Amino acid sequence: MTISDVARAAGVSVATVSKVVNNRYGVSPATAERVLGVVAELGYESSLVARSLRQRSTNVVGVLVAGFEPYSTELLKGISSAVEGTGYELLAYSGGSDGGSMVGWERRSLSRLAGTLIDAAIVVTPTLVLTEAQGIPVVAIDPHTGPEGTPTVDSDNTSGAREAVEHLIGLGHRRIAHLGGRTDLESARLRELGYRQALAAAGIEVDPGWVRVGGYWPETADAPARELLDPPSGERPTAVFAANDQSAIHVLEVAAEKGLRVPEDLSVVGFDDIPESASCTPPLTTVAQPLHRMGAEALRMVLDLLQGTPREQHLRLPTSLVVRSSTGPAPSPR
Amino acid sequence: MTISDVARAAGVSVATVSKVVNNRYGVSPATAERVLGVVAELGYESSLVARSLRQRSTNVVGVLVAGFEPYSTELLKGISSAVEGTGYELLAYSGGSDGGSMVGWERRSLSRLAGTLIDAAIVVTPTLVLTEAQGIPVVAIDPHTGPEGTPTVDSDNTSGAREAVEHLIGLGHRRIAHLGGRTDLESARLRELGYRQALAAAGIEVDPGWVRVGGYWPETADAPARELLDPPSGERPTAVFAANDQSAIHVLEVAAEKGLRVPEDLSVVGFDDIPESASCTPPLTTVAQPLHRMGAEALRMVLDLLQGTPREQHLRLPTSLVVRSSTGPAPSPR
DNA sequence: TTGAAAGCGCTAACAT
DNA sequence: ATGTTAGCGCTTTCAA
Numbered sequence: 001m002t003i004s005d006v007a008r009a010a011g012v013s014v015a016t017v018s019k020v021v022n023n024r025y026g027v028s029p030a031t032a033e034r035v036l037g038v039v040a041e042l043g044y045e046s047s048l049v050a051r052s053l054r055q056r057s058t059n060v061v062g063v064l065v066a067g068f069e070p071y072s073t074e075l076l077k078g079i080s081s082a083v084e085g086t087g088y089e090l091l092a093y094s095g096g097s098d099g100g101s102m103v104g105w106e107r108r109s110l111s112r113l114a115g116t117l118i119d120a121a122i123v124v125t126p127t128l129v130l131t132e133a134q135g136i137p138v139v140a141i142d143p144h145t146g147p148e149g150t151p152t153v154d155s156d157n158t159s160g161a162r163e164a165v166e167h168l169i170g171l172g173h174r175r176i177a178h179l180g181g182r183t184d185l186e187s188a189r190l191r192e193l194g195y196r197q198a199l200a201a202a203g204i205e206v207d208p209g210w211v212r213v214g215g216y217w218p219e220t221a222d223a224p225a226r227e228l229l230d231p232p233s234g235e236r237p238t239a240v241f242a243a244n245d246q247s248a249i250h251v252l253e254v255a256a257e258k259g260l261r262v263p264e265d266l267s268v269v270g271f272d273d274i275p276e277s278a279s280c281t282p283p284l285t286t287v288a289q290p291l292h293r294m295g296a297e298a299l300r301m302v303l304d305l306l307q308g309t310p311r312e313q314h315l316r317l318p319t320s321l322v323v324r325s326s327t328g329p330a331p332s333p334r
Numbered sequence: 335m336t337i338s339d340v341a342r343a344a345g346v347s348v349a350t351v352s353k354v355v356n357n358r359y360g361v362s363p364a365t366a367e368r369v370l371g372v373v374a375e376l377g378y379e380s381s382l383v384a385r386s387l388r389q390r391s392t393n394v395v396g397v398l399v400a401g402f403e404p405y406s407t408e409l410l411k412g413i414s415s416a417v418e419g420t421g422y423e424l425l426a427y428s429g430g431s432d433g434g435s436m437v438g439w440e441r442r443s444l445s446r447l448a449g450t451l452i453d454a455a456i457v458v459t460p461t462l463v464l465t466e467a468q469g470i471p472v473v474a475i476d477p478h479t480g481p482e483g484t485p486t487v488d489s490d491n492t493s494g495a496r497e498a499v500e501h502l503i504g505l506g507h508r509r510i511a512h513l514g515g516r517t518d519l520e521s522a523r524l525r526e527l528g529y530r531q532a533l534a535a536a537g538i539e540v541d542p543g544w545v546r547v548g549g550y551w552p553e554t555a556d557a558p559a560r561e562l563l564d565p566p567s568g569e570r571p572t573a574v575f576a577a578n579d580q581s582a583i584h585v586l587e588v589a590a591e592k593g594l595r596v597p598e599d600l601s602v603v604g605f606d607d608i609p610e611s612a613s614c615t616p617p618l619t620t621v622a623q624p625l626h627r628m629g630a631e632a633l634r635m636v637l638d639l640l641q642g643t644p645r646e647q648h649l650r651l652p653t654s655l656v657v658r659s660s661t662g663p664a665p666s667p668r
Numbered sequence: 669t670t671g672a673a674a675g676c677g678c679t680a681a682c683a684t
Numbered sequence: 685a686t687g688t689t690a691g692c693g694c695t696t697t698c699a700a
Contacts, residue, residue: 012687
């Protein structure tokens, strides 16, 4: 079903059909009506691809993600509700989640879509600096680096992490481990920084063996979580601050498997406050990022950029501690 | 950054560049190496749009949704994990969520993307029968009609609803209202059917004023929810079975606003078991649909279709009741 | 081994 | 008011 089919059926040229469906001037009412009739009858709809190849703008904003997991989908919800009424449509593209060359997925996806399919892009957790080279406005959420280059939206990772660890210290914990995030993400670095700051402020020394790389994913967090809960030598920590909810939830699972009671034997704190953190067992104490709002603000920024009225370059939103049932008083020393 | 830029920089024709980047035969190692060097240097990546206009297949599966809300994003998570390792990429397109002509969004989106951008599509909650006319494999999740035409994935709405209402009856409730879903969706019809079946089996008559259309969305559920909880005449129900979690959660909010205690004064049951249903106050008793699995199965089906090895046409997955804190014994009659 | 040229579906400038 | 034509970036014959 192409424009030529319509043209043939209506007995006019493709140019005329194009004019009719795009409401251009220079077509007689009679012809327009006839063409519209054929369009309706055949159920013709112009191909986004062909149209965008030819035209400058598509009215589509791209959301580039590495995969659809709880973090990116929460952002997507915020972006989606913010796009309502703006006249733009959303296209979420998951490139590079697939095996092979995950590195640089954001640049690849951007190159493949920019300039043609999408007018602007929101990139979720890019791991490298996005050059503006693609020629379209780009906003990064939770970027690799601190503010530089592309406009960004993130939350106050350091202070959020500090608050989480202060909460544990306030409960009497002294042996607090950290299951870190992805080393290639600024957020992970900042959360570890907050962890260290809180411990330093309380005069607690950090045991080097209690800081592990968890990689933000359940799979990558598995081995380090087991090492933390089953230390080959030395004492087990009484609390774990995980760099995100997905790995915190995995810690919960490993703990259950090992017969550790949470929070009696072990307290666990996460980061992000994805919906799943409220429904795991026990419900997770975590540092909430305003994910919906971050998504909505990113969309607003990217549309501002598109309309040439950029406001701020970098937006940092506050976090808040949500205390649920995975944290409790430190067990008394044996 | 187009293929011509690369060709010019490498001093070859665009055809040669195309051959090199697509690993076609008939290009000398020396030339190939030089071109690859330029490609790497310039960071060239072929445009998905131009490429898909010319080629038959794109290795991209489209997921067509009306918007990114908890239901569709849960499916997306399941689809996304299932796509891993298949060599396909995912493109989630939200058309028609925007004001105007929401009706027929799925056919519009399908026409715009099929045949060019995507090789196959999963359509979430289509409201009309999808004709196969677009020429690509399509699987519908939670479709408008029962099994017919396109392959579908859904869950056992009727028995799930029955179970929910039986749970309420078992708690002593007799005055049970139903906040229905979207009248244009088969799932809503089946859930109401289950509601009526359970009441009929218990010999309880349905008060016509206690069955309202809620439309699945918080906004559309607002007015009917208020009417249910504040009946202009007659008695207030002691329990509400809402057709999905989003409207059930809204009932919780309206109840809180009116000073009704849940579950002491009012029991509420939802449907879907989206993550949010565990984190609302109080946590919601609901009928769980296996959303991740439904998404994963839909992807499997659509890939089977693509490879010409279709297995089943219609897959119906079982639901299960998740009892949380929003349901309790019926209040004793005044 | 390489390049010229056609064409995918569409829009826009131009000609009739 | 309508049609002809060129061209968006790319792949694919086909000819050199």
